[in-house]
């Protein structure tokens with residue numbers, strides 16, 4: 602089953618986006634960034650600490666409003682939307698995976714997976730949610746609470762939750778940052794399979810060149826601007842660019 606249309610379509614797009622945070626001392630976190638995340642692709646966003654990676658992700662996802670420029674999610678100009686239309690668009694079109702899992706501790710695995718669809722006012726697609734829980738290997742844990750699971754299992758629940766609503770884009774901010782190597786590997790495998798088998802679009806911020814090497818394309822940020830891109834890069838190639846950026 603394909604969740605997104607052909608590769609030429611941008612699932613998310615930033616056009617000349619700048620962002621200065623109130624209280625950020627006037628220094629922009631992003632300065633005129635343009636980036637296009639093709640539907641059905643897996644992109645990684647890398648760059649030194651403070652280069653604007655999370656800000657880019659949050660602007661693309663409608664979690665932050667840019668100070669200038671345009672953001673389109675599945676072709677919709679979300680900058681033009683006021684609350685609560687922006688929240689509705691984000692809930693309908695974006696799925697999220699965060700470093701800290703962000704599961705609701707009082708809810709079961711199953712309730713966590715269905716929650717975004719409920720919040721979006723959608724009737725949860727239980728058959729599909731069951732299938733994604735199966736895919737992440739946790740069908741037998743649907744009644745468990747998050748604190749009964751390992752970190753790797755909790756992040757797999759978060760991936761299932763992000764996929765369950767069939768969003769146009771899954772935004773992942775350091776999804777392997779809190780995991781050991783093998784749990785991180787499992788989560789990256791799931792994200793890769795979501796792209797290859799389901800046609801999902803994934804945009805992932807990471808510090809780890811080995812994680813970025815799972816992506817089709819790596820976008821490098823430095824000081825709030827796009828420095829460069831790599832296609833189908835190895836971890837060593839990604840690490841070489843990071844070394845160059847860190848030495849600046």
Ligand SMILES: Nc1ncnc2c1ncn2[C@@H]1O[C@H](COP(=O)(O)OP(=O)(O)OP(=O)(O)O)[C@@H](O)[C@H]1O
Nearest residue numbers: 622623624625630649650651652653654655656657
């Ligand atoms: N809410 C905020 N208020 C003020 N400044 C902020 C806020 N969020 C981020 N910044 C600043 O914006 C710049 C870019 O931050 P951002 O978190 O996007 O970078 P990053 O590349 O994701 O960093 P890291 O790798 O350390 O997570 C930094 O200088 C940061 O201090």
